[in-house]
Amino acid sequence: MNLFDVYPLNDVTITKAKGSYVWDSEGNQYLDLYGGHAVISIGHTHPHWVRRIEEQLEKIAFYSNSIQNPLQGELAKKLGEVSGKGDYNLFLCNSGAEANENALKMASFHTGRKKIVAFSKAFHGRTSLAVAATDNKNYVAPVNETNNVDFLPFNDEEALAVHFAKHGKEIAAVIIEGIQGVGGINVASESFLQLIRSLCDKYGAVYIADAVQCGYGRSGKFFSHDFAGVNADIYSMAKGMGNGFPIGGIIIAPHIKPKHFQLGTTFGGNHLACAAAMAVLEVMKEEKLMGNAVMTGKYLRDELNAIPEVQNVRGRGLMIGFDVPQEIAALKKNLLTNQKIFTGEAKPNVIRLLPSLALKKKDAEQFIDAIKEEIEAFAVAAE
Ligand SMILES: Cc1ncc(COP(=O)(O)O)c(C=O)c1O
Numbered sequence: 001m002n003l004f005d006v007y008p009l010n011d012v013t014i015t016k017a018k019g020s021y022v023w024d025s026e027g028n029q030y031l032d033l034y035g036g037h038a039v040i041s042i043g044h045t046h047p048h049w050v051r052r053i054e055e056q057l058e059k060i061a062f063y064s065n066s067i068q069n070p071l072q073g074e075l076a077k078k079l080g081e082v083s084g085k086g087d088y089n090l091f092l093c094n095s096g097a098e099a100n101e102n103a104l105k106m107a108s109f110h111t112g113r114k115k116i117v118a119f120s121k122a123f124h125g126r127t128s129l130a131v132a133a134t135d136n137k138n139y140v141a142p143v144n145e146t147n148n149v150d151f152l153p154f155n156d157e158e159a160l161a162v163h164f165a166k167h168g169k170e171i172a173a174v175i176i177e178g179i180q181g182v183g184g185i186n187v188a189s190e191s192f193l194q195l196i197r198s199l200c201d202k203y204g205a206v207y208i209a210d211a212v213q214c215g216y217g218r219s220g221k222f223f224s225h226d227f228a229g230v231n232a233d234i235y236s237m238a239k240g241m242g243n244g245f246p247i248g249g250i251i252i253a254p255h256i257k258p259k260h261f262q263l264g265t266t267f268g269g270n271h272l273a274c275a276a277a278m279a280v281l282e283v284m285k286e287e288k289l290m291g292n293a294v295m296t297g298k299y300l301r302d303e304l305n306a307i308p309e310v311q312n313v314r315g316r317g318l319m320i321g322f323d324v325p326q327e328i329a330a331l332k333k334n335l336l337t338n339q340k341i342f343t344g345e346a347k348p349n350v351i352r353l354l355p356s357l358a359l360k361k362k363d364a365e366q367f368i369d370a371i372k373e374e375i376e377a378f379a380v381a382a383e
Contacts, residue, residue, distance in 0.1 A: 010336065012024050012030075012336075013025040014030075017032070017044030017045055018043075018044055018045055019043040019044060019046075019356065019358065020032055020033075020043060020044070020355055020356050020358065020359050020360065020363050021044070022044065022342070028340055029340060030336075030340045030341065030342055031339075031340065031341045031342070031363055031366060031367065032044070032342045032355065032356070033341060033342055033343050033344075033353045033354070033355045033359075033367060034342040034343055034344045034352075034353075034354055034355070035354045035355050035356055036244060037239070037344065037354065038181065038213045038218065038239045038240065038319070038344075038354035039239045039240065039243070039244055040240075040243060040244060040355075040356045041216055041217065041218070041239075041240030041241075041243050041280055041284070041289070041356065041357050042243050042279075042280055042283040042284060042287070042289060042356065042357065042358055043243075043356045043358040044244070044356070046243065046279070046283055046358075048279050048282065048283050048286075049243055049276060049279040049280065049283065051279075052275045052276065052278060052279035052282075053245065053272060053275055053276055053279070055275070056071075056271055056272050056274075056275035057272060059271070060271050061270065061271055061272045062267070062270045062271060062272065063270075063271065064266065065264070065265065065266070065268070065269065069269065069270075069271060069274070071269075071271055071274035071275065071278070072090070072092060072269045072274055074274070074278060075090070075092075075269075075274045075277050075278055075281075076089075076090040078278060078281045078282075079251070079277075079281060082222060082281050082284060082285055083222040083223065083235075083251070084222060084226075085231070085235070085251055087253075087254050088235075088251035088252055088253055088254065089251065089252045089254065089258065090249055090250075090251050090252075091249060091250050091251075091252065091263055091268075092247065092248070092249045092265070092268040092269030092273070092274075093247075093248045093249060093250075093265050093268040093269075094246050094247060094248055094265070094267050094268055094273075095125070095238055095246060095248045096124075096125050096210075096212035096213075096236065096237075096238035096239060096248055097124070097125025097126050097127040097130045097131075098125075098127060098238075098248055098265075098268075099125075099212060099236035099237060099238050099248040099249060099250050100124045100125050100127075100129070100130040100133070100175065100208070100210055100212070100236050101125070101127045101128070101129050101130050102236075102250055102263055103173075103175070103208045103210075103234045103236045103250045104116060104129045104130070104133065104172075104173055104175065104208065105129065105262075105263070106206075106234060106250070106252060106256065106262070106263065107172045107173035107205075107206035107208060107233075107234065108172045108173070109259070109262050110172075110206060110256050111171075111172045111173075111204060111205065111206060113169075113170055113171060113172035113205075114148045114170070114172060115148055115149075115150065115167060115170045115171045115172055116129075116132075116133055116148055116149045116150070116171070116172060116173050116174075116175060117149075117150055117152060117160075117163065117171060117173070117174040117175070117205075118133040118134075118135065118149055118150070118151055118152075118174075118175050118176075119135070119151060119152055119153070119154040119176055119180075120135055120151055120152070120153050120154045120183075121135050121154060121180055121182075121183030121184065121186065122134055122135045122151070122154075122175070122176070122177060122180065122183065122210075123135075123136070123177070123180070123181065123182035123183060124175060124177075124210055124212075125212070126139060128143070128144050131144050132144050132145070132146045132148070132149050133149050133175055135151055135183075150163065150167075154180070154183075154186060154188070154192075155186075155188060155189050155192045157191065157192055157195050160192070160195060160196070160199065161195065161199065164199045164202075164203055168199070168202070168203030168205070169203060169204075171203060171205040172205060172206060173205060173206040173207070173208050174196050174199075174200060174205060174206075174207055174208065175208040175210055176188055176193070176196065176208070176209065176210060176225075177210045177211075177212075177213065177214055178193070178209060178210075178211060178214045178215070178219065178223060178224030178225040178227070179213075179214040179219060179224050179315060179316060179319050181213035181214065181319070181346075181352070181354075182213075182346060183346065184321055184346035184347075184350040184352075185314050185315045185319065185320065185321025185346065185350065185352055186314070187224075187314060187315065187316060188224075188225070188228075190227055190228040190229070191228075192228075193225055193227075193228035193230060194228050194229070194230050197228075197230040197231070197232075200233070206233045206234060206256070207232045207233050207234075208232060208233065208234045208235075208236065209223060209225040209232035209234070209235045209236070210236050211223045211224065211225065211235050211236060211237050212236055212237060212238045212239055212248070213239055213319070213354075214316075214319055215235065215237050215240070216237060216239065216240030216241055216280075216284075217240065217284055217289055217290040217293060217317075217357055218240060218293060218317055218318055218319045218354070218357065219293070219315075219316040219317040219319055220290055220291075220293045220294035220297060220316055220317030220318075221290065221317075222290065223235055224316055224317075224319070227316070231253065232253075233252070233253045233255075233256060234250050234251070234252050234253065234256070235250065235251050236248070236249075236250050237249050237250070237251070240280070240357070241277050241280060242273060242276040242277050242280060243276065243279070243280050245272070245273055245276030245277070246273065247268075247269075247273040247274075247276065247277050248268075249268075249269075284357070287358060289357040289358055290317075290357070292357060292358060292359070293317035293318040293357045294317055295361075296318060296359050296360070296361060296364050297315070297316065297317040297318045297319075297320060299361060299364055300318075300320055300353065300364050300367070300368070301313050301315070301320060303364075303368045304320070304322055304368070304371075307371065307372065307375065309324075309325060309328060309375050309378075310322050310323075310324070310371070310375075311323040311324070311325065315353075317357075318353065318354070318355055318356075318357055318359060319352075319353075319354060320352070320353040321346065321350050321351065321352050321353070322350070322351055323349055323350055324349045324350070324351055325349070326349060327378065327382075328375060328378045329349050331351065331371070331374055331375070331378075332345050332351050334374045334377070335370060335371065335374055338374065338377075339370040339373070339374060341366075341367060341370055353367075
């Protein structure tokens, strides 16, 4: 049997990982500023995370959600503490798409309405409703097409206000990434998020903060949406939550009440996933990783801003993007091939940095030296 060919792949086989580094099958060491697509939050194979999972594995890995699982309650308590949203309620699932799918469904159950507002360049996942709210026709199969989702321009306050004035009473939810990831690292403005809050309040709609990529401390705050100083009704989470162990979830504000059987899952919140997620929160707190994301992120953005060929540096904390001019569009590839540094990308020429939140200053310095060297090599080649 062959694999179904869904992506073009880098020709690298990673066999070992530690902290912000990975090694390939030939023993080459790479600096990982991609974090396996923003998933590695506390660092690869963190010893506390490994120990927590191993200890849990010796006891029990899985049982169905038909029994009490105190680990879920412990995780909810810890998450409430670290996120500052202790009065929200947690529903656990397995991925980002599933988290958004459940968030949108919950908003529709709660309001009894069908319409969803999403934004240009949004990515919310690949399941049916999540993909319908994703602004990329290539991902949407005919069966996912719906006229229940309206796309509005990102950060356009007037367009949003006009849309609500016309359709407010039909809108179940507004879903927005605090910082768009796949769309190319675009930060939602604070006033835009505040307007979403006030329009949702006025018209009885649900504000869903997609924090799958920009959440879990990556921006320097637990949720990047929190920079706006207003709360969402539902936050969706996944990537950084398990540091690579598959787990996702939504936290739901207390005014949205649960009704039995509206949500459910077989694997979500299993014992092993909860152990991994607890380890992540413990390490984030113990090692003050949100503070590190602020500091190391600022260093990277300041240094990148000082390089003339690097354009439009943006983002928050350790979620950073910048544009690369067409003449040096091979920069990302050269960083990987020549400098052994993994970075992320967005179309057309955006480099995305999504490293572990424990990235050290010396690793950030290594990247800055490497990018300068590669840019210089383009200049020499052009002479
Ligand atoms: C903002 C955002 N939402 C949702 C998803 C979907 O997450 P998953 O791939 O875990 O389903 C992603 C994945 O990249 C994402 O970046």
